[in-house]
Amino acid sequence: MSANPTTTFMPCSPSEPQQHLELESVREVPDSHAWPALDDHPTVYEPVPVVDLAGPDASVAHLARVCESWGAFQVTGHGIRSDLLERLESETRRLFALPMDQKLKAARPSNGISGYGLARISCFFSKLMWSEGFTISGSPVDHALKLWPDADPSRFCDVMQDYSDEMKQVAGRVVRLMLLSMGLAPEEMKRAEEGTRVDQLSAVLQLNSYPPCPDPNRAMGLAAHTDSSLVTLLFQSGTSGLQLLRRQDQHGPARWVTVPPRPGALIVLAGDLLQILTNGRYKSVAHRAVVNRNHHRVSVAYICGPPPHHKLSPVGKPASPAPCLAYRAVSWADYLGLKAELFDKALASIMVADDSRGDEGICC
Ligand SMILES: C=C1C[C@]23C[C@@]1(O)CC[C@H]2[C@@]12CCC[C@@](C)(C(=O)O1)[C@H]2[C@@H]3C(=O)O
Numbered sequence: 001m002s003a004n005p006t007t008t009f010m011p012c013s014p015s016e017p018q019q020h021l022e023l024e025s026v027r028e029v030p031d032s033h034a035w036p037a038l039d040d041h042p043t044v045y046e047p048v049p050v051v052d053l054a055g056p057d058a059s060v061a062h063l064a065r066v067c068e069s070w071g072a073f074q075v076t077g078h079g080i081r082s083d084l085l086e087r088l089e090s091e092t093r094r095l096f097a098l099p100m101d102q103k104l105k106a107a108r109p110s111n112g113i114s115g116y117g118l119a120r121i122s123c124f125f126s127k128l129m130w131s132e133g134f135t136i137s138g139s140p141v142d143h144a145l146k147l148w149p150d151a152d153p154s155r156f157c158d159v160m161q162d163y164s165d166e167m168k169q170v171a172g173r174v175v176r177l178m179l180l181s182m183g184l185a186p187e188e189m190k191r192a193e194e195g196t197r198v199d200q201l202s203a204v205l206q207l208n209s210y211p212p213c214p215d216p217n218r219a220m221g222l223a224a225h226t227d228s229s230l231v232t233l234l235f236q237s238g239t240s241g242l243q244l245l246r247r248q249d250q251h252g253p254a255r256w257v258t259v260p261p262r263p264g265a266l267i268v269l270a271g272d273l274l275q276i277l278t279n280g281r282y283k284s285v286a287h288r289a290v291v292n293r294n295h296h297r298v299s300v301a302y303i304c305g306p307p308p309h310h311k312l313s314p315v316g317k318p319a320s321p322a323p324c325l326a327y328r329a330v331s332w333a334d335y336l337g338l339k340a341e342l343f344d345k346a347l348a349s350i351m352v353a354d355d356s357r358g359d360e361g362i363c364c
């Protein structure tokens with residue numbers, strides 16, 4: 001994945017003035033939000049794999065194939081009740097429907113993680129995205145008190161807390177299945193489980209809002225990126241918008257594939273830490289969100305990884321076609337720092353030659 005080549009790639013500069021337009025009331029895409037080209041790769045239809053956690057689809061062999069070829073899948077049978085998903089969507093909509101000056105009271109500080117703001121990756125692009133985001137790391141109470149100073153914060157907080165608690169269980173199951181699907185030797189499996197067991201996982205909740213856009217072919221909801229997580233579990237409302245980048249393979253050149261909304265399903269996206277942990281075997285999936293003319297789409301990403309300071313190191317054989325390359329051990333906290341500085345070059349920056357293969361011939 002790379003930044004849209006027709007849009008200037010810029011180093012992040014937190015002091016850059018941010019533009020907070022009330023996108024819903026804009027009648028024409030302003031130059032600040034007009035992307036020169038969204039068609040870096042063709043958009044094609046391909047059925048996105050579905051894994052039923054409660055059924056035979058959850059077989060490790062199936063999962064290994066899906067992780068290797070897609071790095072993403074829809075997940076059903078996850079056990080999250082539909083009324084919790086409905087409340088999650090309605091609280092997310094209630095937040096973004098607030099007036100801009102109210103949302104800005106809970107703005108994310110320039111050096112912080114939590115709060116309201118433009119997509120964090122905005123600073124790498126010369127054009128702004130057609131979206132707004134709200135990141136929750138830890139307790140949502142302080143945010144809720146700033147957003148709704150005169151109301152009971154529990155309506156918002158209970159939903160976000162219940163959802164996070166339940167997603168942790170789902171994420172734990174998904175990560176464990178993915179590790180099992182690698183067929184690791186018992187010692188390696190034990191090492192892989194350190195920091196990735198369900199009780200150890202940490203996460204942030206990212207709420208995203210994509211208002212209707214008067215000219216969707218010129219605007220970008222969320223530019224192509226990979227998540228830094230082990231896995232991200234994404235809930236999308238009944239409107240499509242998420243696209244996965246499929247790398248060039250025997251079926252054709254690189255292409256965007258839209259993930260159609262599937263009632264009750266969540267989407268699993270492999271993140272950069274999974275690529276590191278699996279020694280490049282399960283690659284993180286580049287994805288983006290496109291916008292549409294008529295519907296206000298929202299999504300909620302449960303972005304999940306090991307404890308922030310746990311050093312994750314690769315397990316399993318390095319993946320071909322670069323057999324001697326592996327990644328150095330890194331913590332999520334340190335990796336986020338690299339990502340904030342280097343964006344899509346962060347993974348490459350921690351690649352190292354694998355000394356254990358030193359006498360096996362040419363290295364890459
Ligand atoms: C823990 C984090 C992952 C994230 C950066 C963050 O500190 C909080 C927001 C996350 C998010 C959500 C939208 C896409 C993304 C790339 C971004 O800009 O902010 C991810 C970051 C990530 O996964 O690296």
Ligand SMILES: O=C(O)CCC(=O)C(=O)O
Binds near residue numbers: 241243301
């Ligand atoms: O809204 C979407 O479909 C994508 C959101 C996303 O990629 C993210 O929050 O990291």
Ligand SMILES: [Fe+2]
Binds near residue numbers: 225226227232287301
């Ligand atoms: Fe993402």
